[in-house]
Each structure stands twice: as structure tokens, then as C-alpha cells.
Amino acid sequence: MGRKFFGTDGIRGRVNDAPMTAEIAMRVGQAAGAHFLRGDHRHRVVIGKDTRLSGYMMESAMVAGFTSVGMDVVLLGPMPTPAVAMLTRSMRADLGVMISASHNAFVDNGIKLFGPDGYKLSNEDKRSIERRLSKEPKLAKAEMVGRAKRIDDARGRYVHFAKSTLPDHMRLDGLKIVIDCANGAAYHVAPDALWELGADVIALGVSPNGTNINDNCGSTHPQALRDAVVANQAHIGLALDGDADRLIVVDETGRVIDGDQLMALIAIDQKRRGSLKAKAVVATVMSNLGLERHLHKNRIELVRTKVGDRYVLEEMRSRGANVGGEQSGHIILTDHSTTGDGLVAGLQILASMIDSGKKASELLDQFEPVPQLLKNVRYDKGEPLDDAKVIKRIAAAEKALDGRGRLVIRKSGTEPLIRVMAEGDDMAEVEAIVDDICAAVAAA
Known part of the structure; x- marks a missing residue:
């Protein structure tokens, strides 16, 4: 059976055009909620969103859908996609939802679903939800309708998690870092995490108004970050996308560094420390041939998949690899996260700078890309x-x-x-x- 609603990364489209309407969002909530009503415990779904205007509408519609079939809802507010995945697991939820269209403009929105393990749903789960979407939902009895609750400490929980991916002794004192949050989901948490670790932080893209997400900022438009790094004589610049699962880096000279160079650095660092698993990096067919040659010289295999971080993750789990990603900046480090995490990947780059004592331009010039x-x-x-x-x-x-x-x-x-x-x-x-x-x- 083909899938009408789910694409390679959940459901996505232009707001108020099918499938991205409030009506369909409510039906997805009902169908996904019913699919995960398993066992006799009180069921729970965690919902996060980015900062686009339609997030309020989609969030309310999904709350109505989930509660109508008897599932309790925990609302996180604007939070990165990897934070939703992490909190789904840590809160023992049955399901996680991220309302975001990632790097797209504000006129689009999307729905990403995570299972109780924090991983994106399997094809089997998505097919089951698709089948339920074509049927009338089985609504809960009045006394079993779900409750909705907004938690106030979600940001702090994620900041603590992100910081925990560095060694306890490590601080970022002395580093001047420009962070561009794309006016998106990480506009609070990413600058806070860097500041708490001791960095001198210059924050861009932290004034969301509902329509400026990814608008000439963030990982898809790094010019503002380049200018700020050079003008402020910063040591490095980090750019996230609208839902903060991507990372692009700018070195102190203003040179833009893509995901291939970042994966090369992280993998070779991990191999040196003896923590690289499967002796491999998993990337897509879009990764540069230069990356493949460079890893081969370092006795690391490059395994290629179809484009899409879900395919990368599937292959990583199959092989037991712990480093993978995409040239576009999705970096997946399964020792820490179940999905791409721009902030966590950025912290690993900063850790390498501190350990090596090298400038970003020296550290991130891992290989010469093939044109x-x-x-x-x-x-x-x-x-x-x-x-x-x-x-x-x-x-x-x-x-x-x-x-x-x-x-x-x-x-x-x-x-x-x-x-x-x-x-x-x-x-x-x-x-x-x-x-x-x-x-x-x-x-x-």
C-alpha cells in the first residue's frame, strides 16, 4: 500500500493546503494516538514545534486529535526536533510529535512522529497510521478523554542534556562563538547552552516573529553568519536550521564548512580515541567523493545511502555505526541522539578545537573536495x-x-x-x- 500523507520525513506541505490543514492534523493525531494506545497505562504524547506562525494552529488541532482518542498531551512549546526525540524517551511517552517544516519557509509546515524509543517511525507504523486515516476514529468515552499540560522546564532539560555530551571538565572559556538560530526552534536553548559552558556568545536569528524562520538566516543562508564572524573576530560560527537538526559551520576566516568536513573531523577524532564503531561513517549519495577518499586513507569506510537522514539512521543502526549524516549538515551521533542534532554536533566540533588547540580553519580543512x-x-x-x-x-x-x-x-x-x-x-x-x-x- 502506498502512502498518501507520509513522505521521506513525515508529512509536509504548504499551510492550509492538503495535507497541511488543521483538519488533517487533527485526524493524524487521532490516527497516531489510536495506533499507540497499547496496554492499560495512561498514554502520553509529547508535542514540540518550531516558531512558524501556523504552529499554533497545527498544535491545537493535534491536541484535539490526541485527546479525543484518550491520549494525554505534554506541550513543550518551541523546541528543537532532537529535543522532542530526547524528551519522548526521558518522559516515557508513547509518542513524540515535532511540528516543523525544517529548513523551509514559514508558509510550509510539517509533522514528524517519533516512537517511544525516540526514533522516527518505521514504515510499518506509518502504513498503519495511513490506514487509520481512511477510517472513522474510535473516540474515547467522555471520562477517558485526554488531558493537555504545558511543561515549563523543557528548555532546561534539553540544555542540560546537550551540555552532558561534553566531558564534565570541559568549558568553552575564551571562545567567541557566533550562533545563528534561524529564528527557529533553538533560539533560546542553543545560545543558553553555549553561555552556560563559558563561551562569549553572539546570537543571531533569535527574534522569531512567526514569518522570519529561515529567512536569509540559518544553515541554508550563512552569509549573515559569515559577516558576523569576521566583523566580531570570532573563533567560529555555528548555524542551525529552523528545527535545529542541521549544522553548518563558519571558520574564523569566514569560510563555510559543510557536513562532509564535519563528519570527517568527528569520525577521525573518534577513531583516534577508540570510540568509532563499525569502522565506518554512513552518509548519502550526495556526500563528496573527497570525503570518501579521505576516510579511506584513514582506514574508515564510507557507506552511502539514499538521500534522507532516516535512511542514514537505518543503515547506522543496521551496522552499529555511531557517526553519520548528510552534506547538508544533518549530523547523527547515536552515542548521544536518535536523530540529527545541530547543537550537539556543534559541541563536538568545539570540543575538538579545545583538545587540539587548533583554529577552526586548520581543524576543519580535513580534505580537498572534488569539484x-x-x-x-x-x-x-x-x-x-x-x-x-x-x-x-x-x-x-x-x-x-x-x-x-x-x-x-x-x-x-x-x-x-x-x-x-x-x-x-x-x-x-x-x-x-x-x-x-x-x-x-x-x-x-
Whole structure:
């Protein structure tokens, strides 16, 4: 059975257009709540959200859905996605919900669901919830309707958790750090955690108004962070996205560092300390060939998956690996978290700076990336990748790059986009190949 609502990372779309309406959010609450009503204990769901305007509407709708089937609700308010996953486990909840569209603009929203173990739901769970969405819900009797409660110390709990991922003796005294929270879910917790550890903190993107989340700020728009790092002569800059499960770093010179370099540093550090598991890093097909070559030199295997942090995590769990992620900045460290956590990943980078005594520019120049180019082509209808001309152009490009590079073309799982990526030792050839395929897709 195909899934109508769930994509690669939960449910996502433009607000007040199906599936991202209050009515459907309530039905998802009813269906997910009913699916997790197991046993005779009082059932509980934890709900967090980011700072976008529609979060209030979606939160209220989901509260109505969950309570109507007899599940109690704990409301966290604006909190990072990894905080919701962590609190779902620590509060012994049956289910966790994050209302967020991650790095998308405020006009979009989404629903991510976590099981009681803090991991994103399995395909089997999602299929079961999909089936329930097509049926009338079984509502609780009046005396069994759920209660809703907002807790006030959720931020403090997550800050304490994030700090605990560093050694007890470690402090950030003497480090000037710029943190860009994308006007999103981490706008309080990330600066607080860095300040409590002793850093001199300059915070950007910490004035959410409901519509400015990810708006020329955060991990997808690092220019403001670059400018602030250089202007303030900071040691490093950290940029999160709207729900704080991504991290992009800027070194003291203003150079933007992507997730591939971060994974390389963390993995090699862990190998040196004897804590890297499975002798492998799990990443996606989008990670640079330079990362693969660099890890190989350090006797670490790079295992590639489809694009999407859930695929990375599935492979990590299968292999027993503890370091993985995406070039876009999803860094998953399973010794600490069950999902990507931008703040925790950032703290591991800061720990490496302190241990090594090196500047960020020295530490994060792990390898020379192979020239790589990614472009997105928006489409309105049809399946551009099934077009005969597009297929022909792709075949020609693969032949040209054979043995000297890679070509990765895929549909976005969250937007109507075709993503075209090529890499090889000749940048001019890479650009020509990407532009040629993009033109064919646009004309399809």
C-alpha cells in the first residue's frame, strides 16, 4: 500500500493546503494516538514545534486529535526536533510529535512522529497510521478523554542534556562563538547552552516573529553568519536550521564548512580515541567523493545511502555505526541522539578545537573536495525524469563521467524539485553537465 500523507520525513506541505490543514492534523493525531494506545497505562504524547506562525494552529488541532482518542498531551512549546526525540524517551511517552517544516519557509509546515524509543517511525507504523486515516476514529468515552499540560522546564532539560555530551571538565572559556538560530526552534536553548559552558556568545536569528524562520538566516543562508564572524573576530560560527537538526559551520576566516568536513573531523577524532564503531561513517549519495577518499586513507569506510537522514539512521543502526549524516549538515551521533542534532554536533566540533588547540580553519580543512555542483529545477506537473530527452541527457552524462566522477539525480522528498548533482575533477565539465541536464528537465 502506498502512502498518501507520509513522505521521506513525515508529512509536509504548504499551510492550509492538503495535507497541511488543521483538519488533517487533527485526524493524524487521532490516527497516531489510536495506533499507540497499547496496554492499560495512561498514554502520553509529547508535542514540540518550531516558531512558524501556523504552529499554533497545527498544535491545537493535534491536541484535539490526541485527546479525543484518550491520549494525554505534554506541550513543550518551541523546541528543537532532537529535543522532542530526547524528551519522548526521558518522559516515557508513547509518542513524540515535532511540528516543523525544517529548513523551509514559514508558509510550509510539517509533522514528524517519533516512537517511544525516540526514533522516527518505521514504515510499518506509518502504513498503519495511513490506514487509520481512511477510517472513522474510535473516540474515547467522555471520562477517558485526554488531558493537555504545558511543561515549563523543557528548555532546561534539553540544555542540560546537550551540555552532558561534553566531558564534565570541559568549558568553552575564551571562545567567541557566533550562533545563528534561524529564528527557529533553538533560539533560546542553543545560545543558553553555549553561555552556560563559558563561551562569549553572539546570537543571531533569535527574534522569531512567526514569518522570519529561515529567512536569509540559518544553515541554508550563512552569509549573515559569515559577516558576523569576521566583523566580531570570532573563533567560529555555528548555524542551525529552523528545527535545529542541521549544522553548518563558519571558520574564523569566514569560510563555510559543510557536513562532509564535519563528519570527517568527528569520525577521525573518534577513531583516534577508540570510540568509532563499525569502522565506518554512513552518509548519502550526495556526500563528496573527497570525503570518501579521505576516510579511506584513514582506514574508515564510507557507506552511502539514499538521500534522507532516516535512511542514514537505518543503515547506522543496521551496522552499529555511531557517526553519520548528510552534506547538508544533518549530523547523527547515536552515542548521544536518535536523530540529527545541530547543537550537539556543534559541541563536538568545539570540543575538538579545545583538545587540539587548533583554529577552526586548520581543524576543519580535513580534505580537498572534488569539484561538485548541485542545482535544483522546479517543476509543476508530470514526471520530468521519465521524459525521453531527459533520460538521454542523463545517459550521456554518466558515460562522460564514468570512472572520473559521479552523477546523482533525484526528486526532492519535500518539494516539487528535481535535484541535479555532478562531481568530477574538471569543474568546467561538471558545470556543463549539470546545466545541460537542468535545461532538459526544465523543458520536459
